Amino acid sequence: MKTKERAPGARAAVDTAWLVDALQRMWEVRLFEEGMHRLFLKGEVHGTTHLSAGQEAVPVGVCSALRPDDLAAGTYRGHGHALAKGTELAPLAGEMLGRANGVCGGRAGSMNVIDLEHGLIGCFGIIGGSAGAAIGAALERKTAGGVAVCFFGDGATNHGYLHECLNFAKVHSLPVVFVCENNLYGEFTPWEAVTAGGDIAGRVASYAIPARKVDGNDVVEVRAAAEESVKRARESHEPSFLECLTYRHYGHSKSDPGAYRTKQEVAAWKERDPLILAAETLRGSGVAEAEIEAARTRADEAVEAALAEALAAPFPEPATDGATEYAL
């Protein structure tokens, strides 16, 4: 594990009110993902799913540094991206279940969620697609001081798509924050085995784009790094890159038990679960245990209500779906 160690509570001046909210939001993502896993096994979630449990601190930390009118682009592992940007739980759950109350009416599914009302321009099923969407969004937002963020995995850093977009963002001075969720595996393959040079942030720095390695399981650190990047984007119209080191608790997708990872590795990362770290930081800052627990309880209630709402929602009716090929 390449994250630095720190003593709980060693950090000065944490905004505890914000952190309680962030903890609740991370619990919402975690419990949502656990719910999706459960419902997938029951046949209620269809096709495939890519769960982000374990990686919650990255989207929650980054999106907490954004304005509502800033735009974000996520990936096929995008439930956390959507929830962090403000997508409501019940419409997201409905989308996963293919129900009419889904945020896209059940047309998009787990990998392709779009929620413009909350600034999510899309979650993209092709590696690197989020970066393309984000440079365009930044082109539009630039004049109004807006910012675009894209999330992608370590796998995208070997893709030409991303490198075209990094270069494009730099030479055109676009306010983009590129957020790499380095969860150490591109599908089943260890990132180090397929990444020449072994230094993702270092590669990006060669574009003269400020690139930082961040403890992606520490939401406070992610937030601080994101604030700096968002400020640079908003005020100087310059892109930044954050390599957030994190770990997914589930396999790549529903068909992957994750046999390529050792039990020791998984256990070590679960000790550094972003939910545990955030709770430790709150304790170290003097927040009462009851308040920490209440964040989880609120999340649990919200997720359970959303899942119940989605399960009760009807499927879309093909006859009344009202699709048109073109916008008028």
Add this chain to the structure above:
Amino acid sequence: MSGELEFRVAVRDALAEEMERDERVVFFGEDVAVAGGVFKATPGLYERFGGERVFDTPISELALSGAAFGSAVAGLRPVIEIMFGDFMALPMDALVNQAAKFWYLSKEQASVPLVVRCAVGAGGRFGAIHSQTPGTWFHGVPGLKIAAPSNPADAKALLKGAVRDENPVLFLEHKRLYSVKGPAPSEEVLPIGRAAVVREGTDLTMVTMMRGVADALEAADRLAAEGIEVEVIDLRTLRPLDTETILTSVSKTNRILAFEEGPWLGGWAAGVLGSVTAAGLHDLDDAWSVNTAELPIPYSPTLEDAFLPGIDQIVSSVRERGGIR
């Protein structure tokens, strides 16, 4: 002839007028701004509208099209240039997976008003990978529109229509049309999706597009001298396909020939004949096509000239097909 409009000028004027009309319209691509485009279709736009709205990009077709998609969803109306149609192999993801599907997948949260201009077509000795007409690569993608003018007037009015359209539009410009001159458009804006009957006739409907229209008209004149009256339809749009105009013509002529600069298998001619057969078999006595060979486009002048079907091939195919009169 004075007062006549050159095709490349029609393209430039359309962009200039739309940029003047709507400040959300931006234009970017490789060498389109300072240099004015490799086919000199866009000189002066950078000087007139400034570097914020007209700019040169890296040679990064995927980033270009991603930027077009993202900015269109966010509220701009981008026009990009992919220099040669052959390069359309590169930006497929942003156009096919993102732009074309967004309206539907999002449950109509937003439209994606973007235009991709590119130069297409053979006959310029550019070889196999700078001569294709890749509209058909995108033909089976719901949500995209594909426009392809045959003359300066249509180029201007259709491009203006493409910029005002709320959907992603591929706008194909045939390289052998850039220097063609013709009258200015009679309509300021042509909506995407309407074919045009450019010559009336009673014996055979000939459907074609872009550079093929000039050949079809010339062939029709020759056939008229032999007593065969050909109705020529300029498709102008591949998707959506204006089957109504074609069916109306076929109900009169009972015969259809599709003339395509491209291979038969997977080409648009096959789609046109299929659509007409499916909806108008009762009107049909004959249906066939003239296409290029199922081969890459060759370089050598003798090989390329033989590869490209033209007026002679059209005329002889009509004669060989027989049955008329």
